[in-house]
Amino acid sequence: MKLSIPLSAAASVLCLAFAMPAAMAEPCMKVTLTGTQGGPPLFNGQAGAGTLVQYGDETNGCGAVKLQFDTGRGTNMRLSQMKVPVGKLDAIFFTHMHSDHTEGLADVLQLRWHFNSGGPKVDVVCSEDAKSPLGHTLSCTRYVKHIGDSLIQSGEIAQRLVENKKRLAGGPADLVNVSTFAPGQEPVKVWSKGDVKVSAIGSRHIPGHASYRVDTPAGSVVVGGDAGNDAPKPPRPSSTSERVEALAQGADVLVHSTIHPVMGPDKDSGFPPPIYFRQSNASDLGALSKRAGVKHLMLTHLIPPMGAAKQGPYPIPGGALTEDSYKAAVVDGGFEGNTIVGTDLVTLTLPAK
Numbered sequence: 001m002k003l004s005i006p007l008s009a010a011a012s013v014l015c016l017a018f019a020m021p022a023a024m025a026e027p028c029m030k031v032t033l034t035g036t037q038g039g040p041p042l043f044n045g046q047a048g049a050g051t052l053v054q055y056g057d058e059t060n061g062c063g064a065v066k067l068q069f070d071t072g073r074g075t076n077m078r079l080s081q082m083k084v085p086v087g088k089l090d091a092i093f094f095t096h097m098h099s100d101h102t103e104g105l106a107d108v109l110q111l112r113w114h115f116n117s118g119g120p121k122v123d124v125v126c127s128e129d130a131k132s133p134l135g136h137t138l139s140c141t142r143y144v145k146h147i148g149d150s151l152i153q154s155g156e157i158a159q160r161l162v163e164n165k166k167r168l169a170g171g172p173a174d175l176v177n178v179s180t181f182a183p184g185q186e187p188v189k190v191w192s193k194g195d196v197k198v199s200a201i202g203s204r205h206i207p208g209h210a211s212y213r214v215d216t217p218a219g220s221v222v223v224g225g226d227a228g229n230d231a232p233k234p235p236r237p238s239s240t241s242e243r244v245e246a247l248a249q250g251a252d253v254l255v256h257s258t259i260h261p262v263m264g265p266d267k268d269s270g271f272p273p274p275i276y277f278r279q280s281n282a283s284d285l286g287a288l289s290k291r292a293g294v295k296h297l298m299l300t301h302l303i304p305p306m307g308a309a310k311q312g313p314y315p316i317p318g319g320a321l322t323e324d325s326y327k328a329a330v331v332d333g334g335f336e337g338n339t340i341v342g343t344d345l346v347t348l349t350l351p352a353k
């Protein structure tokens with residue numbers, strides 16, 4: 001008994017000594033584009049749309065919390081280049097149920113099921129089922145529930161369960177907590193962990209499309225997804241979403257899909273006007289960023305990709321675009337902040353060093 005008092009006192013001092021530097025470490029966040037390809041085409045090995053938002057402090061490389069927004073094709077390849085194991089993702093958020101934003105989920109979850117079936121589960125946060133006036137339903141819940149079905153049908157899941165009985169019997173979908181929300185005009189809180197809060201609004205592109213905002217003590221980032229204006233075509237004040245603009249007020253960073261004005265119906269690309277009009281163009285995103293007071297605009301999901309002669313089957317009027325082509329379009333919109341024309345794995349750290 002006599003020994004236990006000084007020992008526990010010594011342990012307390014030791015704990016305090018370890019706790020103090022962590023408590024004083026400066027919070028930081030990192031925003032990485034895990035894929036910048038716009039739409040279903042393939043170009044030059046670019047990964048499909050996705051954004052990784054990490055938050056922490058210098059003791060953990062700003063990476064204590066890891067949030068993935070959309071999982072386009074190749075997401076797990078890009079995560080591996082960043083040395084982020086899929087088992088470490090806290091949550092995955094979807095802007096909408098288009099394959100260029102979702103098709104990497106099967107790879108991510110199969111890998112996690114293979115090696116991390118012991119948990120923890122990963123949260124998948126997305127819109128509740130959205131019925132289109134045209135009769136079909138967009139369903140994130142069903143997408144996730146059936147994510148491993150082809151592997152169950154092929155017999156692989158059963159075969160690997162025999163090899164390792166600790167894996168979850170229902171396949172990759174068993175590793176997910178799906179959390180849905182009703183996307184509306186006002187932001188709703190959809191996820192939180194410690195100091196990290198994520199809110200969402202509904203925005204127009206296809207039924208169920210949502211845009212997100214992450215707030216942390218180190219800064220804030222809005223992930224707009226493929227949002228466009230509520231009016232589906234001109235006349236309208238802008239191609240951008242008023243709801244995304246409201247969500248982005250005072251945000252440090254806006255990550256947004258973009259289409260270059262050169263693909264507009266007034267040029268000769270032949271690109272379908274309804275698809276052009278449902279994206280936000282680079283000039284209008286510059287104007288939105290200026291009005292909202294955003295410091296950094298990260299353009300992603302570039303239509304067309306830099307250096308491409310075509311977007312899918314559609315030629316680029318005037319030839320391939322460059323980083324300067326996109327920056328000039330943003331400046332046309334009046335934005336004077338920092339514009340990052342997205343390439344895979346480009347990363348912005350806050351606060352800036």
Ligand SMILES: [Zn+2]
Pocket residue numbers: 038039049098100101226257301
């Ligand atoms: Zn898209």
